[in-house]
Amino acid sequence: MELHQLIYFKAIVENGNFTKAAKQLHVSQPALSKQIKLLEEELRVQLFERSSRGVHLTIAGQIFLEHVKKIMQQITLAKLSIEKKANSK
């Protein structure tokens, strides 16, 4: 599991499909597909239901999303507090 995979995952949820998320992230659609596949394989669970209209979260995906949100919040907090420190010296 890597941070960029979590960022990709969240972007796909927010955009409702891989193609739009890829554009927003400035990466190709296959790059997203591959990273999400790797993540799903590592977690041994399907995160999205795919269709030709886009994707939606599975139950497991919904659970995972809640944790990912918290992880990202923590990372934002960590960076913020370190930035303050870097400026204060």
Next chain:
Amino acid sequence: MELHQLIYFKAIVENGNFTKAAKQLHVSQPALSKQIKLLEEELRVQLFERSSRGVHLTIAGQIFLEHVKKIMQQITLAKLSIEKKANSK
């Protein structure tokens, strides 16, 4: 910022020096040095004071450690809840 860097950071804190941490992580000491350097450059702050006796956290490093602990806890939680889900289907 990547997860493996946070894992490396935490291992170095716990071991008190890069060499021992590298052994515990089964990676080389220069690999750790490089990743921590990259992390420090990205955060634009020094995390460790280096000496020939080992390393210790700077104030910024101590602050960062607290956040890293929380991030890792969240990740553990995320994995656990997903594992349960994977088993239950």
Next chain:
DNA sequence: TAAAAATACTCCATAGGTATTTTAT
């Protein structure tokens, strides 16, 4: 002077790209 970190390379794993195919409405 000895233990630890940093540097200088080399190599390779894998993230990412383009082109194309498959799938589902």
Next chain:
DNA sequence: ATAAAATACCTATGGAGTATTTTTA
């Protein structure tokens, strides 16, 4: 028919290794 995801294959970035040098207590 078309919009979206998956697959195949190639490229290149950067993570990791070995050998060595630098640093400092």
